Amino acid sequence: xxxxxxxxxxxxxxxxxxxxxxxxxxxxxxxxxxxxxxxxxxxxxxxxxxxxxxxxxxxxxxxxxxxxxxxxxxxxxxxxxxxxxxxxxxxxxxxxxxxxxxxxxxxxxxxxxxxxxxxxxxxxxxxxxxxxxxxxxxxxxxxxxxxxxxxxxxxxxxxxxxxxxxxxxxxxxxxxxxxxxxxxxxxxxxxxxxxxxxxxxxxxxxxxxxxxxxxxxxxxxxxxxxxxxxxxxxxxxxxxxxxxxxxxxxxxxxxxxxxxxxxxxxxxxxxxxxxxxxxxxxxxxxxxxxxxxxxxxxxxxxxxxxxxxxxxxxxxxxxxxxxxxxxxxxxxxxxxxxxxxxxxxxxxxxxxxxxxxxxxxxxxxxxxxxxxxxxxxxxxxxxxxxxxxxxxxxxxxxxxxxxxxxxxxxxxxxxxxxxxxxxxxxxxxxxxxxxxxxxxxxxxxxxxxxxxxxxxxxxxxxxxxxxxxxxxxxxxxxxxxxxxxxxxx
Amino acid sequence: xxxxxxxxxxxxxxxxxxxxxxxxxxxxxxxxxxxxxxxxxxxxxxxxxxxxxxxxxxxxxxxxxxxxxxxxxxxxxxxxxxxxxxxxxxxxxxxxxxxxxxxxxxxxxxxxxxxxxxxxxxxxxxxxxxxxxxxxxxxxxxxxxxxxx
Numbered sequence: 069x070x071x072x073x074x075x076x077x078x079x080x081x082x083x084x085x086x087x088x089x090x091x092x093x094x095x096x097x098x099x100x101x102x103x104x105x106x107x108x109x110x111x112x113x114x115x116x117x118x119x120x121x122x123x124x125x126x127x128x129x130x131x132x133x134x135x136x137x138x139x140x141x142x143x144x145x146x147x148x149x150x151x152x153x154x155x156x157x158x159x160x161x162x163x164x165x166x167x168x169x170x171x172x173x174x175x176x177x178x179x180x181x182x183x184x185x186x187x188x189x190x191x192x193x194x195x196x197x198x199x200x201x202x203x204x205x206x207x208x209x210x211x212x213x214x215x216x217x218x219x220x221x222x223x224x225x226x227x228x229x230x231x232x233x234x235x236x237x238x239x240x241x242x243x244x245x246x247x248x249x250x251x252x253x254x255x256x257x258x259x260x261x262x263x264x265x266x267x268x269x270x271x272x273x274x275x276x277x278x279x280x281x282x283x284x285x286x287x288x289x290x291x292x293x294x295x296x297x298x299x300x301x302x303x304x305x306x307x308x309x310x311x312x313x314x315x316x317x318x319x320x321x322x323x324x325x326x327x328x329x330x331x332x333x334x335x336x337x338x339x340x341x342x343x344x345x346x347x348x349x350x351x352x353x354x355x356x357x358x359x360x361x362x363x364x365x366x367x368x369x370x371x372x373x374x375x376x377x378x379x380x381x382x383x384x385x386x387x388x389x390x391x392x393x394x395x396x397x398x399x400x401x402x403x404x405x406x407x408x409x410x411x412x413x414x415x416x417x418x419x420x421x422x423x424x425x426x427x428x429x430x431x432x433x434x435x436x437x438x439x440x441x442x443x444x445x446x447x448x449x450x451x452x453x454x455x456x457x458x459x460x461x462x463x464x465x466x467x468x469x470x471x472x473x474x475x476x477x478x479x480x481x482x483x484x485x486x487x488x489x490x491x492x493x494x495x496x497x498x499x500x501x502x503x504x505x506x507x508x509x510x511x512x513x514x515x516x517x518x519x520x521x522x523x524x525x526x527x528x529x530x531x532x533x534x535x536x537x538x539x540x541x542x543x544x545x546x547x548x549x550x551x552x553x554x555x556x557x
Numbered sequence: 558x559x560x561x562x563x564x565x566x567x568x569x570x571x572x573x574x575x576x577x578x579x580x581x582x583x584x585x586x587x588x589x590x591x592x593x594x595x596x597x598x599x600x601x602x603x604x605x606x607x608x609x610x611x612x613x614x615x616x617x618x619x620x621x622x623x624x625x626x627x628x629x630x631x632x633x634x635x636x637x638x639x640x641x642x643x644x645x646x647x648x649x650x651x652x653x654x655x656x657x658x659x660x661x662x663x664x665x666x667x668x669x670x671x672x673x674x675x676x677x678x679x680x681x682x683x684x685x686x687x688x689x690x691x692x693x694x695x696x697x698x699x700x701x702x703x704x705x706x
Contacts, residue, residue, distance in 0.1 A: 140682075141678065141681075141682035141685055141686050144685045144686045144690070145685065147690075148685065148689055148690060151690055151693050152693065154693075155693045155696060155697065158697055159696070159697070159700065163704075280677075283677060283678070294677070294678055294679060294682065295678075295679050295681065295682060296679065296681040296682045296684070296685040296686075297681065336704070336705060337705070338705070339697075339700055339701040339704050339705025340701060340705050342697050342700065342701070343694070343697045343698055343700070343701040343705070346693060346694050346697045347694050350690050350691070350693070350694055353690065354686075354690070357686070555704055555705070
């Protein structure tokens, strides 16, 4: 049996299993809350895995492995920046957001802001929908781009065939199973990713002759692979570290992972979710990094470093490679499905029910959500096919845009009682525009990431606009804040 | 015992290479060590330890060691254990002959060290890759212990 077939069989079995989960969870999606939040009964470990792997995306085994291939330990400046961003999110958001979304009865992310700042104009729903479409669709395109790279590196298929296959699998289970299917598949995929990552790291180090021999081989390829400073010193090093840490802000408040906080059973579980999520993230970062770092011993001159993961799969037993390849696709799909769901529920709940048909039944909204999943997925695939770009940078841009649009408003909503409707609208619009404008300047890749620029602008403008306008009824807000400050069972 | 293959180890002032085959032959010009030994696979794990110790000792002596590439590793694992006791003891004045192991005398007065050997991480790398990421989990464990149980 050829190695391609050996790789393909476990991979295809895995894909069928994911679609089956969509079919089995179909029955729990008859209500909007069921489709969008899984009835708020998510186990903290499931929520944690789903949170982490919705955020990790194909960036990990493709983009992060690629920069690890190039930078070695120095890649951890950027990875640590992300970890600190996630740590900050876990310390500040889950408990309060679970409490607040519960008492407000918010089902979608935009709906939380609408109810928190008492927006009766629906302007916030419109801005949120715009931001989700502007940033999440290219984000989905980046994930599909990673799928194409992975599949075409291992199988003799055209990019179009690889794209169509990926789109079909993700779209089907996401359309059918909604939030619950997304979370359950994320949970299973999370374990596959962690186990696969650990396994392939161990295989690579062992094949390189052990840790010491691996380092020696890497040092011969490039001595800077031993150091955290990438051979830089002084201002050049400081500039790199500074830029890497500005990416802290690209993970805070993104809708497709933050929404998991709505769905845990109670806010006390938020701490368990955070701890488990951070540990899973750490293992995933270590293994993704190791794939790029150790992989360089065997493939020192790859034209595209982002193809290191599929390249190292050719070194190992094809049956195991098939399972590990499924782990890569799991990473991509666990992100795409969450993003599809975010946009779909926003379009159906926030735009359709919020603007067009306020009396729409649950059944109609859920049906519309399923159609929206299909439309957005096809749109992302089209962008991916027309404009293939680096997974790494496209993901960073989209992630930064989402974070800058929603992050400042989220933090102000949870920690500042004076925050109001005008502040939220101004913060979201200015954050969104700042990212798009900064992205077009020549400074973005060298001085400061657009995500941080958007965050600062969004925060300052949000505070200023709130202070200049009428506050919300403070007695009611006081009462809400008194409740959200404490964990509840 | 499966034969008596030959491994050549050469140490250069700017780069020392311990390995086998063409790679080594092309890399050295100051010191040449020719080693003939018997293959002894039962000492595999000892060989792995040897590589680490060889590198650290060599580094202390001002040299750096590289293993000569992937193709050299299997041979290193198999053969080098046999010489490691002798080599480490004599790392500063390599001049040793015993049974089927032969070392050539160092023939240059050039200074040692520099280059690509003694592959190990800097303290900064360990901090960045291992310690700081673990600390982020410790912070959350503390939160969980206080409020989540």
